Amino acid sequence: DAGVTQSPTHLIKTRGQQVTLRCSPKSGHDTVSWYQQALGQGPQFIFQYYEEEERQRGNFPDRFSGHQFPNYSSELNVNALLLGDSALYLCASRRGGAENQPQHFGDGTRLSIL
Amino acid sequence: GESVGLHLPTLSVQEGDNSIINCAYSNSASDYFIWYKQESGKGPQFIIDIRSNMDKRQGQRVTVLLNKTVKHLSLQIAATQPGDSAVYFCAENGDDYKLSFGAGTTVTVRA
Numbered sequence: 001d002a003g004v005t006q007s008p009t010h011l012i013k014t015r016g017q018q019v020t021l022r023c024s025p026k027s028g029h030d031t032v033s034w035y036q037q038a039l040g041q042g043p044q045f046i047f048q049y050y051e052e053e054e055r056q057r058g059n060f061p062d063r064f065s066g067h068q069f070p071n072y073s074s075e076l077n078v079n080a081l082l083l084g085d086s087a088l089y090l091c092a093s094r095r096g097g098a099e100n101q102p103q104h105f106g107d108g109t110r111l112s113i114l
Numbered sequence: 115g116e117s118v119g120l121h122l123p124t125l126s127v128q129e130g131d132n133s134i135i136n137c138a139y140s141n142s143a144s145d146y147f148i149w150y151k152q153e154s155g156k157g158p159q160f161i162i163d164i165r166s167n168m169d170k171r172q173g174q175r176v177t178v179l180l181n182k183t184v185k186h187l188s189l190q191i192a193a194t195q196p197g198d199s200a201v202y203f204c205a206e207n208g209d210d211y212k213l214s215f216g217a218g219t220t221v222t223v224r225a
Contacts, residue, residue, distance in 0.1 A: 004157070033212065042203050042215030043158065056211040090157050092213075100146040100165055103213060105157035 002027060004106035006091050012112045013081050021076040021109045025093030031055075032074040033103060034066060035090040043090055049074050050096050078111075086113045124220045133191040135219050137204035142185060146207035149178060149189045152218070153200045161189070161202075191221075199223045 005024045013019050025032050031050045035043035045058035049068035068074045072093075078085055088110050092103035127133045139147070145166040150158035162173045164180050164187075171178050177190040187204050201220050205213040 035213075040217070042205075042217050043213075045212040045214070048211050058212065100163070100207065102148050102160045102163050104160055105150075107155070107157040 004029075004091055004093050004104055006089075006106040006109050008109060009107070010110045010112075012114060014114050015081055015083060017081050018077065018079045019081060019111065021078075021089050021091075021111070023074045023076070023091030023093075023106060025072050025074070025091075026104050029093035029095055029104070030072050031094050031096035032068060032072065033092045033094075034074070034076045035092065035105075036060070037088040037090055037108070039087075046076070081113050083113050086111060122219055123217065124222070126222045126224060127194050128224050129194060129196060131194055133189075133194045133198070133221060135189045135191075135202050135204075135221065137187040137189075137216060139185050139187065139204075139206050141206060141208045141214075142182075144206045144208045147178070147180065147187050148205045148207070148213065149176075149187075150203045150205060150215075151198075151200045152203065158203060194221075194223050196223050196225065 004026050007022045033048040034046040037043040046060050047057040048055045052068045063079045065077045088108040090105050090108045092105045094101045094103045148163040149161040151161050152158045162176050162178050164171045164178045169180050175192045179188045201218040203215050203218045205215045
C-alpha cells in the first residue's frame with residue numbers, strides 16, 4: 001500500500017521563477033493538504049483540496065496556488081519565487097468525509113531559491 | 115488565535131529510560147490532537163492521536179495524555195530506543211481542515 005508520494009525530492013530555482021510540485025495521496029485518501037516547513041520550524045498550513053476545490057487556505061499570498069485532479073493527486077504552484085520561499089514543502093492526505101482522521105505526510109520536496 | 119507549543123526544544127534521554135514530551139495548546143475548541151515523529155530528511159510520521167472526549171490513549175510503547183483543564187498534551191515513550199531519536203511535533207486540529215503545529219522537540223537517545 002503506497003503512502004503519500006511527492007516529486008521532485010529536491011529542486012533549485014532562482015528568484016522570480018515559477019515552480020510546480022506534485023503529490024499523489026495515499027491509497028483511499030481523497031483530501032490533500034500542503035504545508036511549508038522552514039528549517040527548524042513546524043509545518044505551516046498552506047491550503048487543502050477536496051473534490052478538486054480549495055477548501056481552506058492558510059496565511060499565504062496568492063503567489064501560492066494549487067490544483068487537485070480527478071484521481072485526487074495534487075499540484076502546488078508558486079510564482080515569482082522569493083528567497084524566503086526556500087523550505088521543505090510537504091503534502092499530506094486523509095480520508096475526507098470522516099471527522100478526526102489523521103493526515104499522513106509524504107517526505108516532501110526540498111526547494112532551494114538562489 | 116490558536117497556537118500549539120512544546121515546553122522544551124530538546125530532550126536528551128538514556129537508552130532504556132522512559133521519555134516524556136510535553137505540549138501546550140491555547141484553542142479550547144480543539145477537539146483532535148496528533149503526535150508526529152520526523153526523522154532527518156523525512157516527512158512527519160503519524161504516531162498516535164487522541165480525541166477531546168478522551169484523556170488517555172495507548173499505542174505500542176507510546177501513551178498520549180490529554181488534560182483539557184490546563185490545555186496540555188504529553189507523549190510518553192516507554193523504554194526509549196536509539197531509533198526514537200527524532201523531532202516530535204504535536205499538532206492540533208481546531209477545525210476539520212488544517213493542522214497547527216508547534217516548533218517541535220528534538221529527542222536524542224544516549225547509548
